[in-house]
Amino acid sequence: MIEGARRGLIAAGLLAPAALVFAILFVWPQLGLFLQSLGGPPTFSRFLGDSYYLGVLGNSLLLGVCVTLVTLVLGFPLAFLLARAETRWAGLLLLLTTFPLWVSAVVRSFAWMVLFFRSGVASRFLQGTGLVAPDFQLIGTFAGVVIALAQVLLPIMIVTLYAVIRGVDRDLEHAAMNLGASPAVALWLVTLRLARGGVLAGSLLVFSLSVSAFATPSLIGGARAHFMAVTIYEQTLELLDWPFAAAIAAILLVISLSVALTYGKLLGEKTR
Amino acid sequence: MTSLRSPLGWVLRGMAVLGFIYLLGPLLVIVAASFSDTGYLAFPPQGFSLRWYHAALADARYLTGFFVSLRLAAMVAVLSLIIGTAAAVALTRFAFPGSVLLEALFLSPLVLPALVLAVALTLFFSANPIAPPGMTRLVISHLLVGVPMVLRVMLPVLRRVDPAIEEAARNLGASPTKAFFLVTLPVLRPGLIAAAALAFIFSFDEVEMALFLGSVRDAPLTVVLYGAAQMQMDPTVAAVSSLLILLALLLMVAQQMYANR
Amino acid sequence: MTNSADLVLDGLARRYGSTTAVARMDLTVAAGELVALLGPSGCGKTTTLRMVAGFIEPSEGRILLRGKDITTMPAHQRDTGMVFQSYALFPHLSVAENIAFGLKRRGVPKPEIAQRVARMVALLQLQGLEARLPKQLSGGQQQRVAVGRALVINPAVVLLDEPFSNLDALLREGTRIELRRLQTELGLTTLFVTHDQAEAMAISDRIAVMNKGRLEQLGTPREVYERPATRFVASFIGRANIFVSRDGRSEDGIPLDGPEGTLVLRPERVTLDEAPAEGPNAVAGTVDLLSFLGTGTQAVLRLPGGRQLLVEGPASLADRFHTGGPATARWMRDDLVALPAE
Numbered sequence: 001m002i003e004g005a006r007r008g009l010i011a012a013g014l015l016a017p018a019a020l021v022f023a024i025l026f027v028w029p030q031l032g033l034f035l036q037s038l039g040g041p042p043t044f045s046r047f048l049g050d051s052y053y054l055g056v057l058g059n060s061l062l063l064g065v066c067v068t069l070v071t072l073v074l075g076f077p078l079a080f081l082l083a084r085a086e087t088r089w090a091g092l093l094l095l096l097t098t099f100p101l102w103v104s105a106v107v108r109s110f111a112w113m114v115l116f117f118r119s120g121v122a123s124r125f126l127q128g129t130g131l132v133a134p135d136f137q138l139i140g141t142f143a144g145v146v147i148a149l150a151q152v153l154l155p156i157m158i159v160t161l162y163a164v165i166r167g168v169d170r171d172l173e174h175a176a177m178n179l180g181a182s183p184a185v186a187l188w189l190v191t192l193r194l195a196r197g198g199v200l201a202g203s204l205l206v207f208s209l210s211v212s213a214f215a216t217p218s219l220i221g222g223a224r225a226h227f228m229a230v231t232i233y234e235q236t237l238e239l240l241d242w243p244f245a246a247a248i249a250a251i252l253l254v255i256s257l258s259v260a261l262t263y264g265k266l267l268g269e270k271t272r
Numbered sequence: 273m274t275s276l277r278s279p280l281g282w283v284l285r286g287m288a289v290l291g292f293i294y295l296l297g298p299l300l301v302i303v304a305a306s307f308s309d310t311g312y313l314a315f316p317p318q319g320f321s322l323r324w325y326h327a328a329l330a331d332a333r334y335l336t337g338f339f340v341s342l343r344l345a346a347m348v349a350v351l352s353l354i355i356g357t358a359a360a361v362a363l364t365r366f367a368f369p370g371s372v373l374l375e376a377l378f379l380s381p382l383v384l385p386a387l388v389l390a391v392a393l394t395l396f397f398s399a400n401p402i403a404p405p406g407m408t409r410l411v412i413s414h415l416l417v418g419v420p421m422v423l424r425v426m427l428p429v430l431r432r433v434d435p436a437i438e439e440a441a442r443n444l445g446a447s448p449t450k451a452f453f454l455v456t457l458p459v460l461r462p463g464l465i466a467a468a469a470l471a472f473i474f475s476f477d478e479v480e481m482a483l484f485l486g487s488v489r490d491a492p493l494t495v496v497l498y499g500a501a502q503m504q505m506d507p508t509v510a511a512v513s514s515l516l517i518l519l520a521l522l523l524m525v526a527q528q529m530y531a532n533r
Numbered sequence: 534m535t536n537s538a539d540l541v542l543d544g545l546a547r548r549y550g551s552t553t554a555v556a557r558m559d560l561t562v563a564a565g566e567l568v569a570l571l572g573p574s575g576c577g578k579t580t581t582l583r584m585v586a587g588f589i590e591p592s593e594g595r596i597l598l599r600g601k602d603i604t605t606m607p608a609h610q611r612d613t614g615m616v617f618q619s620y621a622l623f624p625h626l627s628v629a630e631n632i633a634f635g636l637k638r639r640g641v642p643k644p645e646i647a648q649r650v651a652r653m654v655a656l657l658q659l660q661g662l663e664a665r666l667p668k669q670l671s672g673g674q675q676q677r678v679a680v681g682r683a684l685v686i687n688p689a690v691v692l693l694d695e696p697f698s699n700l701d702a703l704l705r706e707g708t709r710i711e712l713r714r715l716q717t718e719l720g721l722t723t724l725f726v727t728h729d730q731a732e733a734m735a736i737s738d739r740i741a742v743m744n745k746g747r748l749e750q751l752g753t754p755r756e757v758y759e760r761p762a763t764r765f766v767a768s769f770i771g772r773a774n775i776f777v778s779r780d781g782r783s784e785d786g787i788p789l790d791g792p793e794g795t796l797v798l799r800p801e802r803v804t805l806d807e808a809p810a811e812g813p814n815a816v817a818g819t820v821d822l823l824s825f826l827g828t829g830t831q832a833v834l835r836l837p838g839g840r841q842l843l844v845e846g847p848a849s850l851a852d853r854f855h856t857g858g859p860a861t862a863r864w865m866r867d868d869l870v871a872l873p874a875e
Binding site for chain 1: 278279280281283284285287288290291292294295296298299301302305313315316354355356358359361362363366368374376377378380381383384385386387388389391392393394395396398399402412413415416419473476477478479480483484494497498501502505509510513516517520521523524528
């Protein structure tokens, strides 16, 4: 047994590099962000008093809701089947499902651009239905951003749901069916009820990531991409209005933090 | 799976197939389009040619960007692995006040928007130019996400390892250092590989921080691609994207084979 | 035993690719009868039970419940009540809600549900625990809730999957006697999966011994013990010395007076003494091990041919013999039980 003082020294030594990185690159800059946004001209009131910027905020929140719903609806069946599969292919399928996470969001967004531009397959299909104008393209539309971003974030939803569903003992579903519940009722009364916390946690994670997403909204949304992250980018690198950019970033940070806290609490409940 | 014989089972299966196509289809589309023998991006592809691959490899921006990304990701992976694993060992093997809070702090960048981190770091570096713009700034900025990624993998791995195996090695005559290298490290290996792979791939794929903190001279591949994709629908971008998809596939297979060996 | 067959397995089989989990199994369980599916892990007993419950689809064969073919019926429409090895209690529902679950699915009116749940709670001595969640119960209480939840719906057949394996030894014995009493009183047709032969012997009307997916023998506990049908049954149910007798000698040269062929000799049928071995059904050896079991003493006798002969006798054996010393084993002609030719 190593005596206390020496153990303390070892622990401090092991922690020092990480602590240094976080103190200098995380705590300090994040505090700086808030100070920067508070100093100088009244940035927050400018943001909250301008209907354009409020619209940007609303746009991002709506994007978050839409993307979360799409990933939930498409992600749950996949996660459920993968979690309950008994074949040896299940492992390979799970791996393929997470494969897009290995590919940059820029590449994945570009794939959607190929489908979305005026003569792209998806846009031409919509033109063919006659529901849209002949020169319609999905690029630059809100729907286009939702479709592309939901695909980019779907693996994250699936991985979260997969873990949660795996945590629900299969015999609980069997027991419910044995007692007369149809598969749908068993899924509703038992699996979904027990996975509720995790499903909500996964949804919040995807929501938070969509609200703050940059690459996909910027590439698919193009010049008409009025989203939070894109606006921050413009204010920082194009308009050089740093205090204002800091204020918008701070608002985004507050949204993400409050979502993250709820998320942590939900996952904590699940493991309780 | 008798339950899947039910109508519900068929609905779930249908939606899963749809989800699967949605998830992987676009990647196949881009690969197919990259082989098109047309002057513009076409899907379904027309003809077959490698001309866009030739164009991509002849373009110095892509090649330079690729090597910048490779250097960046390698450095981030190695540094994140060392810093993160050391911190994970401290957090799991030593009890000290505030360790729970510290762990939460260390993991928090994972739930914060990359763009917010990027803006905060941009402001920070302009006020405190402790590192020159370009590679150095990017490496230390990426550590902010790389280290939490390593922690998220290694903390549960370390908690699962039975400390008794190290004690057993000691009991059988191994010194503490020997015990660590002979027993603990091999047990941790799959976790370490997964952690390093995650940090590498994050850094290689990341675009937000790279846009804010990189220099024009040291632009990683994702930044070059982001710029090119914004400009026009260039089939060269599809060729480069396909090569990146192939690279990701190789990396994933290698990681799987190495970690499961 | 009555003639009315409640549950019939007719050539039931389950294959996974080229491996056979259950091979063409025929089994009839009469109304009110408790049949144990007994065998080592991987013998197919749980697969069989789950096919009856409807969680696994048979590759072949039929399942009849009260004369109705339920082979392809979805699990939730079958009238079976299962007690899971893990109990599978719904962690988010209270004791009362767990027990009421099946009644609610069947659309039983509320006042009747309350009544039947209360009766089951009283029957299983769970009074006062109705509002508790499963995690707030002891292992024994959880087990009783699982039993109550399966019985309250009056299923046509009760399926028990190792229901005692998560209880400690002391509790296990009391619980199984209690369950047997309940089963007889209510006249429940029951299929009971276990790997514990003592447990199967203690509470079953009949035992179906399974090995490698095959039904090796079906009979009352006494039948399978005293007249084992195969070498596997002989060695899995109780302990056995097995000889292959030809022309009055075993394969290792022991003179035997009994039938020809494969013979089973139960350890408790063997006596030990100090006299020299003369004639058939007697053999001298060296005591390798003496272990005092409380109710008696078990001895292992090493014979000249190398065989270890199992002997069970009174506690006094330990006083009369010592490890490393000589002893002679003897038995009677009737103690040698021939296995049917395999």
